[in-house]
């Protein structure tokens with residue numbers, strides 16, 4: 001016999017954890033949160049640089065997919081978190097929110113109620129920021145945001161070099177002025193006292209003992225069932241076999257921008273031609289389910305440096321020392337986020353808004369930049385992406401078997417504007433590295449290498465080295481047009497009792513990393529579902 005809940009949340013990632021918190025705050029509502037992956041108890045999750053070990057295909061805490069990058073480009077591996085906390089438990093912990101202009105453009109595109117006026121206050125409500133309260137910065141919220149634990153000569157030199165190119169130094173790279181006009185500084189991060197602070201730590205753990213909240217791990221939702229056109233139950237599979245859970249109010253799909261469109265398609269909501277070709281009964285012909293995939297194309301410029309690198313801390317005896325320092329004192333390089341410093345820059349001064357985000361890492365990888373081994377010699381990586389890609393990819397199921405990964409086509413650089421943005425970004429990197437303040441450090445460019453000069457060579461370098469930034473979004477976009485997958489309340493068009501709430505809802509990608517936006521989207525969604533404004537409870 002199946003059990004019935006008021007709300008069933010599929011996926012305990014960045015968005016799912018927020019929703020579980022908000023919806024179970026009403027003790028008269030029963031909430032079931034279902035997660036495919038294991039609990040988040042691995043010490044490699046808590047240790048920020050544990051990602052070096054976690055982010056490997058086959059690790060039980062990650063989903064791994066083969067993704068086509070686009071014409072003339074080799075495939076690449078995409079990873080997503082598969083554990084309590086989802087991708088926020090395996091990510092780089094870089095804390096970025098995007099710009100007010102991103103959300104205002106969503107509103108202008110018909111997503112009523114998603115402009116900065118409504119989204120800015122979600123960020124303020126979720127933050128407990130070490131820099132203290134400011135107009136658009138919060139304290140006392142559930143999510144700890146820390147500033148960089150130490151200063152560092154090489155980072156300081158890169159920040160000064162950006163200054164020589166006209167980018168103001170800032171204490172808070174998320175400050176509204178920095179994201180609107182450009183700013184460079186030490187990277188705020190979702191860590192606390194030297195450990196990762198995931199969405200699960202912020203939103204789920206403080207309320208996990210609520211009697212009306214049930215959390216299931218190691219359980220795959222395979223399909224959503226409908227009674228006529230209303231979501232009525234979910235079918236699941238786990239080590240105990242197959243079962244189903246019924247829902248009284250709503251199913252909330254928070255499985256992330258690859259698995260959410262996949263589950264809709266498997267459940268009969270998607271492009272009719274695709275569903276028919278696989279023999280799936282079409283409940284709702286929704287051609288845009290899986291389309292509008294947006295991703296940042298991350299380009300890493302690697303340099304050999306004289307000093308200031310952490311490479312020696314990430315292999316051999318140095319690694320043992322760094323790990324010991326972490327376990328004994330929760331200090332040292334194992335406590336750092338993926339980027340030490342970074343910010344938002346204009347690749348050309350005439351631009352109205354910054355068009356690229358830069359991240360500085362004090363290490364280099366061996367070989368062609370795609371290998372996972374740490375370079376044995378001292379290195380520096382200055383990487384980044386253009387912020388608002390227009391190229392659109394797609395996710396399509398290729399089987400009715402829920403365990404088969406979908407086809408993913410990122411379609412990088414297919415839009416003309418993305419190619420010109422890539423070239424402009426590359427030339428900005430080169431100007432940065434040439435600044436006199438970096439002369440005592442930089443010995444030479446390792447990858448893509450000094451022979452890359454012309455526009456054609458730069459694009460070829462992007463096609464070879466450009467890679468996922470792990471920000472896949474947009475595959476169940478919201479909008480007010482009838483072709484959009486979701487209405488601005490995030491309800492799936494054509495059916496009832498079903499919403500999608502994760503990065504797939506973004507009509508276009510935010511200018512930056514996507515963890516904080518995923519949490520803010522869920523906070524806003526909770527307001528729409530409950531009719532109550534944000535005020536996160538932690539008891």
Ligand SMILES: Cc1cc2nc3c(=O)[nH]c(=O)nc-3n(C[C@H](O)[C@H](O)[C@H](O)COP(=O)(O)OP(=O)(O)OC[C@H]3O[C@@H](n4cnc5c(N)ncnc54)[C@H](O)[C@@H]3O)c2cc1C
Nearest residue numbers: 011013014015036086087091092093094221502503513515
């Ligand atoms: C390696 C990596 C590094 C990143 N670095 C950063 C960073 O430094 N800063 C930043 O802001 N962002 C970063 N991101 C991006 C950011 O973390 C994600 O965009 C964000 O966490 C996505 O949130 P979500 O709620 O959409 O999905 P997720 O957090 O991915 O959650 C989806 C959850 O649903 C579960 N699920 C999926 N299918 C099913 C199913 N059928 N049944 C049950 N459960 C299911 C998954 O296991 C997962 O737990 C990174 C991401 C990755 C992968």
